[in-house]
Amino acid sequence: MTGTSRFHGLRWVRIMAVFGSEGVWQMDGTEGMLDDLPVPTALRDRIDAWQSHYDAHDDMDPEAPPLDVDRFTAEGLAIARAVKAALPDWTVVFHDEAKARRGLPRAACEAEVAAPAR
Numbered sequence: 001m002t003g004t005s006r007f008h009g010l011r012w013v014r015i016m017a018v019f020g021s022e023g024v025w026q027m028d029g030t031e032g033m034l035d036d037l038p039v040p041t042a043l044r045d046r047i048d049a050w051q052s053h054y055d056a057h058d059d060m061d062p063e064a065p066p067l068d069v070d071r072f073t074a075e076g077l078a079i080a081r082a083v084k085a086a087l088p089d090w091t092v093v094f095h096d097e098a099k100a101r102r103g104l105p106r107a108a109c110e111a112e113v114a115a116p117a118r
Contacts, residue, residue: 007036011087014110015047015080016095017072019058023051039086046082050075054097073098077113084113 007013007024013032014025024032024047034044050072057067073096080094092113099109 007032007038011090012093013037013083013087013090014093014095015076015083016110017051017054017076017097019055021051023047023054037083039083043079043082043086047079050079069098069101080113081116085116088115 007026010027012027014027015023016025017023018031021031022034024034024037026032034047037044037047054067054072056064058064059067076097077094080092084090084092093110094113095106096109096111100106
């Protein structure tokens with residue numbers, strides 16, 4: 001942990017893919033550092049792979065293959081749920097790329113992830 005992340009004090013994270021990012025965002029809208037998110041390494045690796053998959057499907061690159069948005073969104077939601085399970089006392093927000101690509105406003109594309117049923 002670098003100690004510079006505000007994740008730890010706020011206990012809040014947004015899971016959202018953005019080209020060239022690490023896929024995790026802080027409450028103030030700034031990009032978070034994946035290594036500062038206190039989840040198991042395997043889950044950080046999964047987030048990294050999900051974000052890398054997004055980067056490989058850049059809409060601005062005519063050579064890039066199209067992104068299967070529904071599949072990508074399903075994996076992102078599964079990741080967000082895993083983050084919530086790992087950090088049950090945190091607020092975890094998921095940004096739904098499928099809704100965003102349909103032109104819905106950001107508020108309609110994001111939702112807090114509920115704690116897993118016990």
